[in-house]
Amino acid sequence: MSTLGQKAWWTLPENFQSPLVFYMEEDLEKHVFGQGDKYLRSIELHSHTLIQLEPWFTATGQTRVIVVGPPRARKWLLSMIRSLGSRDWCYQNQGLEMLWRVRSQPLTSQELIATTIVESDTLGLSLAVRMSGGISGFPSPIAWLF
Template sequence: MELRPWAVPDDVHGSFEVYIEEDQEELIFGTQDEDLHRIEVHSQTFIQLESGFPAGQTRVLIVGQLKSWLWLLCMILSITSEDPHTQARGFEMLQLVQSRPLTPDDLADPYLLLLDLLAEPS
């Protein structure tokens, strides 16, 4: 048997890792595997959740196309924000990705979402 190195598909541009509170994990990714799987399918990403990193936090690793994981990063950062307006936008994004696959229009410019998020007062 020949062992082959793992190959990264051409459309996978990288990954990101973020830590969130365990209660935020349930809020964002749901309580059932189907909830997480739906987000993965609709965003065309692979999401790995690992609890206890450090105590009380969950490590979220997302792999996929740059625009998809950047969009999900903006969603997560928005939901975990302390600003009510930003949180509302994050929950709208969550409802969108739970309800249907993300379209090219949804992913048109995730950089603008990130810039908006970074520009908000802390």
């Protein structure tokens, strides 16, 4: 995502403004990041983000996820997680492909641009990604399509 002459993403203050904050079910968290967060570091490296996972002691075992990094990378990760949590098998397959991709190699600019966001009404209840007041700085789901 960076080329010669461009600063590294972590040196740009705008990549740390309005972090993406959402909650995900424990089962989905383990599916994405692996047992003991085995894949967390590779997902961070390949998506050019920093991800913080905070288990919450709730009846459903949710994890609060905080993501900082370039806006397109945050959007891509949100799309992947929403796709994986969808009830629609087509979106689930898309999410699995995205998950395999981000675990195995760095994302390209083309992949980040081509991301589509799964609408929240297609998410399954058991693996739903729950947004905490929307994405910081964006008051409605329509803004997620930026």
